Amino acid sequence: MIQHFQFKNMYENKQLPGWTFSFYFSGTKYTGTYHKDGRIEWTGPNPPADKEEILKKQLHELMLFHVYE
Template identity: 40%
Template sequence: MLTHFQFKTLKDNWISKKWKISFFHRGKYCAAIYTQDGTIDWQNEPVEDDVEQVEMQVHDLMLYHIYEDHNPTQM
């Protein structure tokens, strides 16, 4: 389980988008750069056995926070 998930936009243009992400997993601080194609460039990688599972959770969180519309326009 990821806790204290945070993201910050580093680059946002028509060509590419990048975010700095950070969180804690099993008490270990993890940080990475997340790109619009879903690539995760780890700076502080999670426990080796859990990397695949953590990456799936990161993708889900990024879809939720970045790509879903949480403020639909009301008519």
């Protein structure tokens, strides 16, 4: 489960899409960029291959809730 999820706009003009995010999963901090097309670019360590799809799904849900509410 994702813990301590945070995100912020990449640009000062908040009308432009693009966000940075961070969260903890299993004691490891993950960071990345969430692009307007839903693409996720990891900027820190990549999650384990067997957990990456689950984390991406949870991240999409969180971004939809917080950004596109």
